[in-house]
Amino acid sequence: MIRLSKLTDYAIVVLSEMARQVGAVHTVAHLADRTGVPAPTVAKLMKAMTPAGLTTSQRGAAGGYALSRPADAISIAEIITALDGPIALTACVDGADSQCGVEQLCPMRGGWEKVNRAIRNALEEVTLADMMAPITFPAPAAATTSTAAQPARPAH
């Protein structure tokens, strides 16, 4: 099947957690705690999110990460692109134009481009806010201690 990498899945969980308080600064340890995603993995995710402009980072003692925009201004496409590179179904049609010498002859190209565009559009229309919508109401208070305890299998 067309598989989303597990890291992307985690990223959405972690970013959702951050989205509960836009502007607030979250440390890696804190996010790991709240989401159940292992700390080194959270760190890895954030190192991809920040250069992509989805989060901002602050070093030092009171540092951490913060969402750079509200959740409804962050598309799933951006998250996937930050982690996995350009959204494309085949390797040869991946943004860089001329890796494949036979590109202009390649009979498949036109068809894949159509598919890729459609998929890209679909992913751009779904925002982080869409993904977390149903959980908004009971979460902030309850989560503070209780969800930290239960490992909270990220995706599914």
Added chain:
Amino acid sequence: MIRLSKLTDYAIVVLSEMARQVGAVHTVAHLADRTGVPAPTVAKLMKAMTPAGLTTSQRGAAGGYALSRPADAISIAEIITALDGPIALTACVDGADSQCGVEQLCPMRGGWEKVNRAIRNALEEVTLADMMAPITFPAPAAATTSTAAQPARPAH
């Protein structure tokens, strides 16, 4: 990135070859020859295509495989589904309803379903004929001998 499996890529090449003569019977060896895809791999592909109803098979001495429909009646979605299973971005939303116990609580579900549907639609709208369109005119005669010689890197 969201990756199409290489097998799917090969499948499209092989099916395109078959589509040049709908109804004709092609042996695995023949298809391997014409496309450059290794014979055992072609065999593996066909073993997935036939149960999925995309091709028909005929055993025995004059046997082989044939496309069961013209190329413009075969969608890319069908090919992907035959090889890789249902088209879905996450494992938990893959057709079987209840692998994930928290499904009804799962806050992500709604969002992914939207994405999956969009992708599925996109793939259903592109047919095998779309993928091979540009090569239709010069192919049949020229290909008979010359393309068999050059290994013909499948996709790209």
Added chain:
DNA sequence: TTCAATCAGGACTAAATTGGTCCTGTATTC
């Protein structure tokens, strides 16, 4: 000024997936 907290940026290992091969059996035709 020094120390502790925290991100930055890699290198590296282990596990899972995928690609590819091969073998044995069954159907069909000549």
Added chain:
DNA sequence: GAATACAGGACCAATTTAGTCCTGATTGAA
């Protein structure tokens, strides 16, 4: 009955991905 081809697995190898760890740079507070 012999040759041809598909059917259906089991299996191994290679690639990719997930996950960990280490060293350094930056910041804020004691």
